[in-house]
Amino acid sequence: MGSETSELLATRRAKLERLRAEGVEPFPHAFPGVVPVAAVHEAHADLPAGEDSDARYRVAGRLHARRGQGKMAFLDLDDRSGRLQLQAKLDVLGPERMARLLELDLGDIVGVDGLAFRSKRGELSLRAEDVTVLAKSLRPPPDKHHGLQDVETRFRRRELDLMANEEARELFLTRARVITAVRRQLDEAGFVEVETPVLQPLYGGALARPFTTHHNALDRTLYLRIATELYLKRLIVGGLERVYELAKDFRNEGISYKHNPEFTMLEWYEAYADYNDAAARLEALVAGVAQAIGYEGEIDFTAPWRRVTLVAAIREATGIDVLEHRDRDALVAAIRAAGLDLPVEDRSWPQLVDDLLSKHVEPELVQPTIVMDYPVELSPFAKAHRTQPGLVERFEAFAGGMEIANAFTELNDPDVQRERFEAQLRLAGAGDDETQPYDEVFVEALEQGMPPTGGLGLGIDRLTMLMTGRRSIREVVLFPAMRD
RNA sequence: GCCCCUGUAGCUCAACUGGCAGAGCAGCGGACUCUUAAUCCGAAGGUUGAAGGUUCGAUUCCUUCCGGGGGCACCA
Numbered sequence: 001m002g003s004e005t006s007e008l009l010a011t012r013r014a015k016l017e018r019l020r021a022e023g024v025e026p027f028p029h030a031f032p033g034v035v036p037v038a039a040v041h042e043a044h045a046d047l048p049a050g051e052d053s054d055a056r057y058r059v060a061g062r063l064h065a066r067r068g069q070g071k072m073a074f075l076d077l078d079d080r081s082g083r084l085q086l087q088a089k090l091d092v093l094g095p096e097r098m099a100r101l102l103e104l105d106l107g108d109i110v111g112v113d114g115l116a117f118r119s120k121r122g123e124l125s126l127r128a129e130d131v132t133v134l135a136k137s138l139r140p141p142p143d144k145h146h147g148l149q150d151v152e153t154r155f156r157r158r159e160l161d162l163m164a165n166e167e168a169r170e171l172f173l174t175r176a177r178v179i180t181a182v183r184r185q186l187d188e189a190g191f192v193e194v195e196t197p198v199l200q201p202l203y204g205g206a207l208a209r210p211f212t213t214h215h216n217a218l219d220r221t222l223y224l225r226i227a228t229e230l231y232l233k234r235l236i237v238g239g240l241e242r243v244y245e246l247a248k249d250f251r252n253e254g255i256s257y258k259h260n261p262e263f264t265m266l267e268w269y270e271a272y273a274d275y276n277d278a279a280a281r282l283e284a285l286v287a288g289v290a291q292a293i294g295y296e297g298e299i300d301f302t303a304p305w306r307r308v309t310l311v312a313a314i315r316e317a318t319g320i321d322v323l324e325h326r327d328r329d330a331l332v333a334a335i336r337a338a339g340l341d342l343p344v345e346d347r348s349w350p351q352l353v354d355d356l357l358s359k360h361v362e363p364e365l366v367q368p369t370i371v372m373d374y375p376v377e378l379s380p381f382a383k384a385h386r387t388q389p390g391l392v393e394r395f396e397a398f399a400g401g402m403e404i405a406n407a408f409t410e411l412n413d414p415d416v417q418r419e420r421f422e423a424q425l426r427l428a429g430a431g432d433d434e435t436q437p438y439d440e441v442f443v444e445a446l447e448q449g450m451p452p453t454g455g456l457g458l459g460i461d462r463l464t465m466l467m468t469g470r471r472s473i474r475e476v477v478l479f480p481a482m483r484d
Numbered sequence: 485g486c487c488c489c490u491g492u493a494g495c496u497c498a499a500c501u502g503g504c505a506g507a508g509c510a511g512c513g514g515a516c517u518c519u520u521a522a523u524c525c526g527a528a529g530g531u532u533g534a535a536g537g538u539u540c541g542a543u544u545c546c547u548u549c550c551g552g553g554g555g556c557a558c559c560a
Contacts, residue, residue, distance in 0.1 A: 121519070207559095
């Protein structure tokens, strides 16, 4: 750390000691009766320029800027609701309080009591009558005008991003409103919110590598969940009928603009429903979220969304009908004949279908689209399609060129489920390290009898990206994964 | 893991083909009782991410390492 930094820190420390020497507590315990600055603005929206009100307020927040230093100064105070200008006048405060106020640093947390007025230039302000230090800031804040631009610092030191950049504050308030809107709609639809284990003896419900940990007392390996699916279905077996969980999943995979190792997932399961019902519920839910947050972007979330089968979507984008090339070699030949830029080495038929989808279809799906009916090989927990052999009743929803949701008519035949697990075991034996471990407890639960069920998973981070127009998941996660 | 870009003062950014590392804001000293990116005067603030190398001379060129961004691969 440079000597200048030490000087900056030393200056602030010296002010801290000066406060204490004057008998001022720089870190008091509380400051009751604070009003948001937005409430002050709201109450005096019609106050003419140059006029005083007769209303006094107590506000609190962080000092953001200061203008003037002599017998009168203006200061900007930020709180969560916005910014309010303070006026400090020698003839109001008296010499001692005026001097103490002028010693404050930008970044200090202060409480202010004062009279609301509107300045001659038309700015609603508070004429400070008393100022209380609520927390001395010992480090310099980011640039008052340019904010904090450095991406690395914004992500590693999110508190600086939030204090310096209003858009960052607004974004995370929007994220909270997204989550509130999701919960409210599901609650109103009769779903019960549940919590299932994060630490699991077996991971399952998705195809991904897990984080591994160890329980000392039990001396056994545990996994951080990659999905909540299997536990939630056991709750359907138990008769809860409509359940959801909105929480973190963990996948030990790469990091990208749309992948963070821990991410927030909503999963719901609804008895007596199928994937068509899940699609309708998803459309209504997301449209409801867009409305709740006042979304004004270019994506039209209004239901119903465009629906297309996976086979048709791939055919539209590439001209290849994957069902007419139902084995690996035939599909590879078709991909080569079409001149597609797609690696085919060591790729199985289902992997190639998935590649065609993710490389050639997904990026084009900007407006919300429901892609339906997937090959059984890609979907170990989905029920066979009622009319299309070899396919399952599964859809993925896409928007903004990203997958946002994945849903099935849930497989509830325990014998078929057991066969699917065995197929996964064979893939694992062949070297695939992202297969489903055999979960006998889950199969036994299905043997108990699970009603027909529609289930869905929705990526909350990606949904927030869409709702806020951000192109990186790191912008919508408060503390994204970074190297140490 | 591979490729490209990138790292300069607390913050935001400059620095030509290799030639003394500079400004604004913040901070410090001073002036100012309606300013709002306040203004004005003054002084200060740097191991140019780290370590090596080439050179009379490196922020600049080369190598390695570290961090960040983007892309590819992986990951639906």
